[in-house]
Amino acid sequence: MRPQKINLALTPTPVEEFDLEGEKIFIKRDDLTELLASGNKIRKLEYFFFKAKEEKCEKVVTCGGIQSNHARATAYLSRKLGFKPVLFLRGESEKPYDGNLFLNYLFDAEIHFVNSEQYKKIDTIMEEYKNYCEKRGERVIVIPEGGSDEIGLWGYVDALFEMENFIIEKKIDSIFCAVGSGGTYAGLFLGAKLLGLNLKICGILVTRNKEYFTKKIKNILERTIEKYNLPVKFDSTEFILYENYIGEGYAIPYNEEIELIKKLSKKGIILDPVYTGKAFHGFLKEKKNFNNSLFLHTGGIFSVFAFKEYF
Ligand SMILES: Cc1ncc(COP(=O)(O)O)c(C=O)c1O
Known part of the structure; x- marks a missing residue:
């Protein structure tokens, strides 16, 4: 199975x-x-998005570095499949916005920047965010770092x-x-x-x-x-x-x-x-x-x- x-x-x-x-x-x-x-992330995301659909989620939450490919692929697929992407990115918003970060802005992802210390507790931070949304009636799926x-x-x-x-x-x-x-x-x-x-x-x-x-x-x-x-x-x-x-x-x-x-x-x-x-x-x-x-x-x-x- x-x-x-x-x-x-x-x-x-x-x-x-x-x-x-x-x-x-x-x-x-x-x-x-x-x-x-x-x-590589899309192969993993095929499984997470099945779950997101099945659980009738509105938001897809994940994390990564500023230039995370996983975050970009998640933001894009969220938009493509009708979910709202939420990203927790480690670091500060860099300017000019380039590469994956630029695409994340184009996808209009909700982006939260966290520092390295906070990132050590990223699973807890994402879980707290999920709880906060759920109290407001929104269904959320949290995908761990790299979908791993x-x-x-x-x-x-x-x-x-x-x-x-x-x-x-x-x-x-x-x-x-x-x-x-x-x-x-x-x-x-x-x-x-x-x-x-x-x-x-x-x-x-x-x-x-x-x-x-x-x-x-x-x-x-x-x-x-x-x-x-x-x-x-x-x-x-x-x-x-x-x-x-x-x-x-x-x-x-x-x-x-x-x-x-x-x-x-x-x-x-x-x-x-x-x-x-x-x-x-x-x-x-x-x-x-x-x-x-x-x-x-x-x-x-x-x-x-x-x-x-x-x-
Ligand atoms: C381009 C690329 N290659 C390899 C990896 C590593 O894969 P994994 O996170 O599954 O170890 C990642 C992400 O972390 C990636 O974005």
Whole structure:
């Protein structure tokens, strides 16, 4: 048993083969899942919006960084499907409004800026907001950071299932992805387990550290296995997480990454400075440990505009 969803993403997304200085590279193009909801979040949001419709919600509430792709995809899909988007964004309103933040204003999302200290309690803040609205008779769904929980992870179980034949045919032994809130990683990991594939899921952290994500991903998986009564056993020592590609911190790009983004652009692939640029950098360094790896491009194109000065 698994939760229900509505179909929103343009799937299956293609896996393309590129030649990068003589090296053969496979890229799963989840940057092509949609236009305004492009990237990995739409696959998770298919499940949350089903729930929002079923529970007859008026408002969809979520959170993230100022340039959060998840917040932008949620705001857009809310408007498309007739909900009012409410965003709690970490940081201060930056000017000029650019990238995802600009789009959030165009979608006329209700935006609340919170500082880093407040953001540590973001789940409580969103819950309090929900209670406040409900007292006024409004139905609200709260989607956690990055849509990473026992509902959202199913989006990446789906993505893994979508790749099953390709993985078997091409003898793919490892998939690399960015880790920002852990749901994509958890979904891919669970998908591989459910299909019984001998596949390593490799996560390149773009924030926090390995200890934090080991705990978080383990927790999401345990809750999912219990809730949906899945015949799956795992040990967190099976997680392959790299914490040495973060650089100075979340959303702080570094030179090697920017140069790589420029290089890939010449192939017609746009990586973003917050997630996929760092993840691709890690992928190129770490894939030597495997025989045949695939990179999952999780999107993020709009944030490029907010980082123009780095280019
Ligand atoms: C473009 C992009 N790639 C990767 C990620 C990481 O995915 P997850 O939050 O599921 O770890 C995110 C969001 O955090 C993202 O916006």
